[in-house]
Amino acid sequence: MSTTKSDREKRQISPRKIRLAAFLGVMGPGVLAGLSDDDPAGITTYSQLGAHYGYRLMWTLTISTIALIIFQDLGARIGVVTRQGLLGLVRQKYGARSGILSASALVLANIGTMTAEFAGIAAAGQLFGLSRYITVPIAAVVVSALVLRGSFARVEKVFFALCTVFFAYIIAGFMAHPHWGAAFKGLVVPSIPFNHDAIYLATATLGTTLAPWGLAFIQSYAVDKRLSKDDLKLLRVDVWTGSLLTGVIGFFVIVTCAATLNAHGITNITDASQAAQALKPLAGTLAKDLFAVGLIGAALLAASILPLSTAYSISDLTGRPAALDDSYSEAPLFYSTFAAITVLSASLILIPGAPLITILIISQIINAVLLLPLLLYMFGISRDKRLMGEFSASTRMSAIYLVIISIVALCVTAMLWFTFAG
Amino acid sequence: MKTPPVSTINTVAKKIVGRSESALTKKSIRESLVSVSGLIGRPVRDESGRDIGRLVDIVVRNDDATYPPVSGLIVKVGQRKSYINGAKISSLTHSEIRISSLKINLEDFQRRDGESLLDADVLDHQIVDVDGLRVVRSSDLYLATLDKEVRLVGVDISFRSFVRRLFPGSLSRLPTPDHVVDWATIASLTSGTGVVRTAGHRSKLSQLRPADLADLLEDLAGREQGAFVDLLDPNLAADALEEMEEEDLQGLLRGLPAERAAELLALMEPDESAEVMRDLEIEHRDAILANMDKPTAKVLRELISFDEKVAGGMMTTHMLVIKQTDTVESAIKLLIEHKERDVVDGVLVVDSKGRLVDHIQTIELVAAKSSALIESLISAPFPTAVKIDTALDEVIEEFSNNRGSSIVVVDEKGKPIGRILADDLVDALTSDEGRA
Secondary structure, eight states: HHHHHHHHHSSSSHHHHHHHHHHHOSHHHHHHHHHHHHHHHHHHHHHHHHHHHHTTHHHHHHHHHHHHHHHHHHHHHHHHOOOOOHHHHHHHHHHHHHHHHHHHHHHHHHHHHHHHHHHHHHHHHHHHHHHHHHHHHHHHHHHHHHHHHHHHHHHHHHHHHHGGGGHHHHHHHHOOOOHHHHHHHHHHOOOOOSHHHHHHHHHHHHHHHHHHHHHHHHHHHHHHHHGGGGGGHHHHHHHHHHHHHHHHHHHHHHHHHHHHTGGGTTOOOOOOHHHHHHHHHHHHHHHHHHHHHHHHHHHHHHHHHHHHHHHHHHHHHHOOOOOOTTOOOOOOHHHHHHHHHHHHHHHHHHHHTTOHHEEEEHHHHHHHHHHHHHHHHHHHHHOOHHHGGGGGGGGHHHHHHHHHHHHHHHHHHHHHHHHHHH | OOOOOHHHHHHHHHHHHHTTOOGSSSSHHHHEEEEEHHHHEEEEEEESOOEEEEEEEEEEESSSSSOOEEEEEOOOOOOEEEEEEGEEEEEESSSOOEOOOOOOOOOOOOOTEEEEIIIIIIITTTTEEEETHHHHHHOOEEEEEETEEEEEEEEEHHHHHHHHHHHGGGGSSSGGGEEEHHHHHGOOOOOSOOOOOHHHHHHTTTSSSSSHHHHHHHHHHHHHHHHHHHHSSSSHHHHHHHHHHHHHHHHHHHHHHHHHHHHHHSSSOOHHHHHHHHEEEEEEHHHHTTTTTHHHHHHHHHHHHHTTTHHHHHHHHHOEEEETTSBHHHHHHHHHHHTSSTTTTTTEEETSSOEEEEEEEHHHHHOTTTBGGGGGGGSOOOOOETTTOOHHHHHHHHHHOOOOEEEEETTSOOEEEEEHHHHHHHHHHHHSOOOO
């Protein structure tokens, strides 16, 4: 047998190429779940962080990236090992009530967040002089057509193409000529002015990065991609790459705003498109355009992933088929959930006088409140030997999970406090 | 609670259990169904109505009965979880369970082989709906008194019953029997130590197409996959495994004990087994081969050693070979002996030194006199033969040149060692086109 084996190896292509090809086959869940967290709401938070406080609060990005890596990794692993989505497992392990409650909260929050993504598209379109009554319906149709008509492989390719748009932020970052030393110091040295705005922004950074829908998405997507236990090592590379990229993009958005807006005393930014507009006189039209293009790409990616995450979750919960390769007649619940979320959110943006700010704040609160139980459920599942077998969490990993859950609990409490008391 | 008199149910039940008909077609039984999800958390009382504790879970025994009997209850008494033998149940309603014996032994519960906990292992877990050919979740389970024992008789997979459980109080406990699926048509795949298994499953499952079974298997996680494979007849399981995606199948094989994997792989077509095993870890592959009988293991080892892009790696070793000096009768006998395998399109004819001479189709054999010698049937067209190391491209070319449905693979001396059928070629061509 040993001779034939070496014969085979001679005929094979170089091992490095094979490893790369294998990785490209596994890549997806981590990169997509991560980068879709850099949605318009995320970019807005990063812009505000940079514009208000310069490089000082960048360490919050470090913490949220670490939290993202740890829990996306766990979610992907749970998906591969159990072949079930998060909400289905919650129902199975924690009962029907827990499952339905989490799913209802997730659906409400996702509608709100999805509305925010469309708001991002509308705002970015307006930067190029396009009306929201053109951009939002087009975006909704494009996103739905892609997911409803494409096979898994095709949908994933389009998602990857959208991800490349994020490089716009990296280029914009270099064009802003930031103070690199101060930026890296801000990443590792924690300091914070004790006031309402600073603490609110710090917690919002964590909240916008580690989102319930992202956690639900990565697990279900890993199931839909039919990854097996052999893929776990490569999947870990994918999750790390995706989460780090998410952090890197955030880093460049913050430094762009810190080096330009903050340095020139423009600190009262309310959203990402306003940040882009403010960049124009300071860093040039190209920087503004890059920012706007990045915003559209980010919004489109998140606007595809969000309804997908909702559709997966509802199907998981009710035990109905959920796969991008299924046809509408095979998975009616999956596709109708997708369509319902998309249509509802797009309409909310287009109705004149809809209370958008209220919707956004409510969805942010639900997201924050839902995050904690979801992380605890994931923690419980990770410790369950009967579900996870040899992949159940070790004592050391459990301790790490608990530390992050405590930090999240602290942030959620602070955020709720400032939302209601502030 | 309007429970029909126990005696009538029992007579009906005897008939039903005895004739293995569906219990749920009987109206009296439908009306006496008790919802498991509603019962969990309800009081367990003694005959005089005094509380003993609250119901935590229901244990069923997985024997061969169509409807698994309740073997015990897990009851929370004070702070402690205790076990009460199922034989002591005297009455069962939507809102409480009564225990008959005056003296109740409270034991600590220990999970035994062949037992499942309905709440912890079955309710809300994935089950295979054999009728609908899909993996679903159970919304509720139903108990009824059948054949003097409380048994699990039905399962509910409807969305309505799932939502019903959210309602407060007694509303959540009322059964919605319109949506009950007979337990006999369900294959439950719990992640507990035991699978709730009933006699009904096997017959029902054996009516499914292997491709459908393969789809179901691909939808399940490791432990459930193993449990599901165990429910199947080995030959059917092997057919289903052949239809699975290679990566899914490898994952499944890793989860099975080596003996079980060996049994299934030996039943599969050798070329399919070899293709799957080629990419298994060496230790695992050797463990499986060690559990096979020597000749099968030898054939597989040889097939595995071939590259999958040459003739030897694509071929199947299943073929019928006969000498040219044999009679037509013996050839037909050989065909009948192997009617289960995909080889009955004809026989390969070899000369006295074992070299390939011709391929004679079954139809030719049937048309000939049974006493005639095979030699007399040899004529053009002669089969196309390729060497073990012939590349895929050439094999394709040979196929399209001679328009046949198979090619023979021969060794250096011209002895046939395998055949490449059209479907093997399709497999070889599609093996690279998985999901991007």
